[in-house]
Amino acid sequence: EAEVAQSPRYKITEKSQAVAFWCDPISGHATLYWYRQILGQGPELLVQFQDESVVDDSQLPKDRFSAERLKGVDSTLKIQPAELGDSAMYLCASSAGAEFGYTFGSGTRLTVV
Amino acid sequence: RKEVEQDPGPFNVPEGATVAFNCTYSNSASQSFFWYRQDCRKEPKLLMSVYSSGNEDGRFTAQLNRASQYISLLIRDSKLSDSATYLCVVTPNQAGTALIFGKGTTLSVSS
Numbered sequence: 001e002a003e004v005a006q007s008p009r010y011k012i013t014e015k016s017q018a019v020a021f022w023c024d025p026i027s028g029h030a031t032l033y034w035y036r037q038i039l040g041q042g043p044e045l046l047v048q049f050q051d052e053s054v055v056d057d058s059q060l061p062k063d064r065f066s067a068e069r070l071k072g073v074d075s076t077l078k079i080q081p082a083e084l085g086d087s088a089m090y091l092c093a094s095s096a097g098a099e100f101g102y103t104f105g106s107g108t109r110l111t112v113v
Numbered sequence: 114r115k116e117v118e119q120d121p122g123p124f125n126v127p128e129g130a131t132v133a134f135n136c137t138y139s140n141s142a143s144q145s146f147f148w149y150r151q152d153c154r155k156e157p158k159l160l161m162s163v164y165s166s167g168n169e170d171g172r173f174t175a176q177l178n179r180a181s182q183y184i185s186l187l188i189r190d191s192k193l194s195d196s197a198t199y200l201c202v203v204t205p206n207q208a209g210t211a212l213i214f215g216k217g218t219t220l221s222v223s224s
Contacts, residue, residue: 033211035214042117042200042214042215042216043200043214044214045211048210055210056210056211089154091156091157098145098204098212099204101145101147101149101159101162101212104156104157104158105156106155107156
């Protein structure tokens with residue numbers, strides 16, 4: 001079964017440091033999403049890509065977060081500087097079309113200390 | 114009003130019980146609906162799509178009521194392995210926009 005690859009699985013960083021997460025979607029999936037999930041909440045969209053273009057980044061805190069998908073395949077999400085409130089699970093997902101649902105990667109669990 | 118609302122639970126049921134979850138959504142133009150399952154500290158996984166005519170997959174039945182804007186998930190003959198959080202998911206009205214997730218309903222099945 002095709003998978004969405006994410007790394008690292010776990011990341012502990014000090015506040016004010018920079019941190020980056022990587023995602024490789026299922027081959028052929030043009031749409032890629034980054035979600036953030038705080039414990040006890042549902043996933044919330046940070047950014048959506050269609051190929052290399054950003055479709056929706058309205059909920060991305062752009063003063064500290066950035067995302068790119070330069071060649072329309074894998075993607076990187078960066079936080080600089082990290083804050084305590086950024087501690088969460090960061091999930092990447094890809095889709096062949098929203099009507100089919102998404103496939104999520106295993107996520108990156110970020111702890112900011 | 115939040116876009117997708119679920120009773121967070123927890124629902125605590127014995128093995129073999131039947132349990133039902135409901136979810137309401139605010140956007141009447143929403144087109145696609147799903148239930149996802151999420152185990153503790155794992156990623157969400159697609160459980161089933163929800164069709165207008167309703168659909169069944171083994172012990173799981175999903176139904177959609179567009180008039181009342183709610184979705185339901187029924188689990189029959191609960192197993193210990195059904196213990197998880199169940200996320201209700203809808204698409205907003207704009208084609209190509211991202212799925213919106215509810216906060217999830219937690220189910221705990223005990224022996």
